[in-house]
Amino acid sequence: MLVVVLLAVAAVIAFMVIRDGDKVTATNAGPSSTPETPSASASPSATESTPTPKPSASPRCESSRTPVNLDGRTPDSLLPDCGTRVVTLAQEKQSGLDLGCGGRYPVILYKTTTDKSKVSVCGVDASGEKFRVVVKPNGGPVLDLKGRYSPRADAFVGESKGTEYAVLGYNGDLVITSPDGTERTQKSREWLSLDNEPDGD
Numbered sequence: 001m002l003v004v005v006l007l008a009v010a011a012v013i014a015f016m017v018i019r020d021g022d023k024v025t026a027t028n029a030g031p032s033s034t035p036e037t038p039s040a041s042a043s044p045s046a047t048e049s050t051p052t053p054k055p056s057a058s059p060r061c062e063s064s065r066t067p068v069n070l071d072g073r074t075p076d077s078l079l080p081d082c083g084t085r086v087v088t089l090a091q092e093k094q095s096g097l098d099l100g101c102g103g104r105y106p107v108i109l110y111k112t113t114t115d116k117s118k119v120s121v122c123g124v125d126a127s128g129e130k131f132r133v134v135v136k137p138n139g140g141p142v143l144d145l146k147g148r149y150s151p152r153a154d155a156f157v158g159e160s161k162g163t164e165y166a167v168l169g170y171n172g173d174l175v176i177t178s179p180d181g182t183e184r185t186q187k188s189r190e191w192l193s194l195d196n197e198p199d200g201d
Helices: 002-033 036-049 089-095
Strands: 107-114 117-123 131-137 143-150 155-160 163-168 174-177 183-186 188-193
Touching: 117 163, 131 155, 131 163, 143 163
Parallel strands: none
Antiparallel strands: 107 117, 107 188, 117 131, 131 143, 143 155, 155 163, 163 174, 174 183
């Protein structure tokens, strides 16, 4: 009789151990199936801690500290000199272009600086087929002139009240021809072309 009782007790104990073992297994199975949740929540935190770097913005004007593009690539336009005005379409219609170009002529094809003037050649696009010649004498008003190209002289030419302003493409000099035919040449101190030519310095 004692043997039967012991066997019954052993059977009960064995059943409880097996049942507890199943619970342990089920309990252990829970965490092993949930690591996806912590790892998913870890990914955003990792992303937040290491944001993707944004590319630096391109310079919007050219100064002595702005590198000039002379590496052989053809840009869409030369940069306006810092401090010059880039006009909107409405401003162009009201008062004409400035040295920074803009409006219907947003592309700067050529720039030159002499001791007495600054000149920008402003194009509709980079082809140079249609452009304006903008002349700013030192201390004088800006002259926004209809432009034409002279292949013989390799010059961008504009005219105002009988006076002709010609920017020589090969060296940046400004040749001013009065109505009586008198020519005055202003030597260029620095010039830059959209074709990435050297500035002659």
